Amino acid sequence: MMRVLVVDDDFMVAKVHSGYVSRAPGFTVAGVAHTGAEALRAARELHPDLVLLDIYLPDVDGLSVLRQLRSGPATQDIDVLIITAARDVETVRGALRGGALHYLIKPFSSSALQAQLEEFATLRRKLHRLAQRSTAGQEDVDAVFGARTPKALPKGLTEQTAELVRQALQAHPDGLSASECAGVTDLSRPSARRYLEHFVAAGRAEVRLRYGGTGRPERQYHWRG
Structure with a gap:
């Protein structure tokens, strides 16, 4: 089971997102946090596989939390999916540069989140297989990085x-x-x-x-x- 930490300042939204995660096959909610400080503490103590991270938090912004997760020795291996109402380009750019796997703009459907969870699970499986080898070929690298990018649709499909x-x-x-x-x-x-x-x-x-x-x-x- 993939363990997920849900971070959102709104208690009801956090509950809804936790429900989405719980209904996704192979995923479970490891914990819920409503501030940046709570998120960092929970990440260190629970060490989830994935953090669903809001940008608008009451103490620090989500990008600051993302940077601290990436720099902390106990949390740097935790993956992060941004879930936020923030639409400005600088925030999107900051999330990308900070190493977020993806960026979901609120409100989103349960199916949209489930699709991202499936992509995350696929990426983890490919990384696990790659870890069994001492070296990686270009085909192996393409398979891993390809799991993080949407597959191109055939001509005529949107x-x-x-x-x-x-x-x-x-x-x-x-x-x-x-x-x-x-x-x-x-x-x-x-x-x-x-x-x-x-x-x-x-x-x-x-x-x-x-x-x-x-x-x-x-x-x-x-x-x-």
């Missing part, structure tokens, strides 16, 4: 529609056919199928055959949690 299809799949754990996905997303069936097949090719979804009373079995798509 990020916005891909996100829509992904949310539809995650909202239907029993799976969707291309026709059912088209009905949920208001896309045409051919368009829905293109996005579904893209997720299958990228390893983000899988296909199972659904057999009816007569005729050919129907392809049913399931998001891989």
Whole structure:
């Protein structure tokens, strides 16, 4: 299980984000903090795998917390995902330079956070495999750094529609056919199928055959949690 420390000055928001984490397969909430000082203390004592870090905190800003996490010998290996309402470019740049894995702007959906948690888990698995070797080849390095960047969509597909299809799949754990996905997303069936097949090719979804009373079995798509 990946252990997550949730840091947010708003008690209700922290509770909501903790719920998102708890529902993500393979993740658990290690602790919750509402100030920068609490976050640093909890990070040292709990040593979570990941910190969900807000920028607007009552004592210090989140970027200061990020820098201290990175410089502390007991916390420098902890990964950080920024979750904030801050939209100014300097804050985004500071988060990137500080070593944050990603930057989610509030408000965001549970599926958006789950997608980032999945990317984090994938990165950790690749790093673990790499640690079993004494040296790394370029292919190994590309695999690790590739886990931190979104995969390019094929020509003709858009990020916005891909996100829509992904949310539809995650909202239907029993799976969707291309026709059912088209009905949920208001896309045409051919368009829905293109996005579904893209997720299958990228390893983000899988296909199972659904057999009816007569005729050919129907392809049913399931998001891989």
